[in-house]
Amino acid sequence: MDAQHVDMFLFSNSKYLEESQMYHIRERLLTLDESHWRMLQYMPFHDPVIILIISLITGPLAVDRFMLGDIGLGVAKLITCGGLGIWVLVDWIMIMNITRRKNTEKLMMAIY
Amino acid sequence: MPLTRNRFYLYLSLACAVGYGWLGLVSRLKPGEVGEKYEVCLVRHFLHFPCPSCGSTRSVLALLQGDLAGGFYWNPLGIVIFSILLATPIWMAYDLVFKKDTLYHFFRLFEETLRRKWVAIPAILLILLNWAWNIVKDV
Numbered sequence: 001m002d003a004q005h006v007d008m009f010l011f012s013n014s015k016y017l018e019e020s021q022m023y024h025i026r027e028r029l030l031t032l033d034e035s036h037w038r039m040l041q042y043m044p045f046h047d048p049v050i051i052l053i054i055s056l057i058t059g060p061l062a063v064d065r066f067m068l069g070d071i072g073l074g075v076a077k078l079i080t081c082g083g084l085g086i087w088v089l090v091d092w093i094m095i096m097n098i099t100r101r102k103n104t105e106k107l108m109m110a111i112y
Numbered sequence: 113m114p115l116t117r118n119r120f121y122l123y124l125s126l127a128c129a130v131g132y133g134w135l136g137l138v139s140r141l142k143p144g145e146v147g148e149k150y151e152v153c154l155v156r157h158f159l160h161f162p163c164p165s166c167g168s169t170r171s172v173l174a175l176l177q178g179d180l181a182g183g184f185y186w187n188p189l190g191i192v193i194f195s196i197l198l199a200t201p202i203w204m205a206y207d208l209v210f211k212k213d214t215l216y217h218f219f220r221l222f223e224e225t226l227r228r229k230w231v232a233i234p235a236i237l238l239i240l241l242n243w244a245w246n247i248v249k250d251v
Contacts, residue, residue, distance in 0.1 A: 060155045060163050071223040073115075076127065078239070079189045081165045084134060084152040105114065 001032045009040055016045035018097075018104040025104070028111050036111065043110065045103045048096040055095045059088035064095055068102050117216045121204060124215075128204075131197050135172065143170040143177075143186060147251065164243040165189050167251035172197070186251060188242060 006029040010022060017025065029040075046068060055064035060082035065074035082088035091098075115123075138146050146169050155163035171190020174182030183190050203215045225231050 060153065070115075071226045072219050075226070079165045079168065079193060080131075081153040081155075081163055081168065084130070085154050085157075088154055 001029050001034055001037060003030060005034075005037055006030055013043075013045060016047065016100065016103045017107065018100045021104050021108075025107065025111075032111060039110065043107065045106070046099050048099040051099045052092070052096050055088075055091050059091060060085075064091060068099060117213050120216050120219065121207070124200060124204060128197065128200055131193075134169070135176075135197075138169055138173065139176070141173070143173040143179075143182060146170050146173065162243075162246040162249075162251050164239050164246060166246055167249075168193050170251070185249075187246065 006026055009029065010017075010026060014022070029036075051064055051067060054067065058064065060078075062074040062077035062082070065071075065077055077083055077087050077091075080087070083090075138150060141149060147167070150169075151157055153163050153166050155161070156166055165187065167187035168190040171183045171186035171188075172194045174186055175190065175194045183194070200215070207213060207215050226235065
């Protein structure tokens with residue numbers, strides 16, 4: 001892919017992705033052909049800030065986990081009052097990084 | 113980090129340990145006293161009404177005392193938790209001894225099944241109904 005397209009994609013999506021993986025993602029994207037550009041433009045990423053707000057409001061109901069696709073963990077969180085309240089607090093701290101990791105995994109799946 | 117087999121078994125062991133530890137802590141109490149003495153639910157604490165799973169501990173305690181009707185009354189989800197707490201250590205031990213991953217595959221299958229709309233929608237409705245019942249009972 002064209003370096004300008006790759007840099008534009010990374011610049012506009014950097015807040016959704018793990019910073020530590022940016023170099024690998026860029027290197028990989030540069031090896032892809034231009035046909036991937038459209039697919040990348042419409043890639044649906046979760047916004048870490050939105051997920052954090054959802055986690056803050058509906059944490060004990062595990063809506064944040066369900067939205068990220070962690071169905072099993074979501075059910076576990078839901079039926080245990082948010083892991084006796086502890087899991088909810090941990091997720092408030094961790095959920096933004098978890099969201100970025102999930103987004104990065106999704107992108108990796110698409111480009112590898 | 114994706115939820116690999118070993119990570120899954122580690123988390124599950126920790127969850128079971130916390131579950132049994134929690135039950136050990138509250139086991140000296142009568143089911144009705146748990147909510148008064150230990151309030152761990154953030155929904156109840158801040159909004160003053162129960163969440164869908166409030167009453168689960170009381171339900172499990174009632175089931176441990178052989179009171180099935182009490183277990184259902186406090187929260188039907190307690191029956192699910194009781195079954196999970198009972199079956200998981202045995203299932204995990206079987207997988208570890210025979211070097212299998214049947215529980216992990218079951219978990220993955222459970223997730224895949226729950227992603228289907230015709231399973232997810234009734235499940236969500238049941239949870240909402242249970243929540244409404246919890247609010248009416250004010251557990």
